[in-house]
Amino acid sequence: MNQRFANLFNLTEEEAIALLDTPPERLAEDDSRYVAAAHLVNFKSDRAIAALMRAVENADPALDNRIARRKSVESLGRLQASQALPVIRTCLADEDCYTVENAVWAIGEIGTQNLEILEEIARLLEKPGQTYRVIIQTLAKLDYKQATQRIDRFAESEDEPTASAAI
Secondary structure, three states, rough: OOOOOOOOOOOOOOHHHHHHHHHHHHOOOOOOOHHHHHHHHOOOHHHHHHHHHHHHOOOOOHHHHHHHHHHHHHHHHHHOHHHHHHHHHHHHHHHOOOHHHHHHHHHHHHHOHHHHHHHHHHHHHHOOOOOOHHHHHHHHHHHHHHHHHHHHHHHHOOOOHHHHHHO
């Protein structure tokens, strides 16, 4: 990974982990758990991955936590942290469609041939309000042929990026 922007946020790995682990009510005004989660993508260490996984497991519904959680899922995907698959998988059932989208994308980045996970992703095609384009692209990337018929119906979608992904 290009390290040109590795210290864009002027945080060390330890500082980013500490910030991500800080309860929202104890954060200083200028602190951001989202920034910490984004910055940890620069550190493929067990400590960074564990901190990101802890952030994903924090289901506090407050907006600041939801966005830090989404970014943590994304960072785990960028790090291709296969050990995080079980934690990311739990996000497929989340009520927040953006968390679901990030989880699907992250699973696609990490890669899996686990048929249960792939079927769970495919079932999201039947759930209203999802980002179907990302779901379709991930299922295609992971070569999950059992979803082909479910994907085909999106070829006529009014949403052009979704229709294009389904073709």
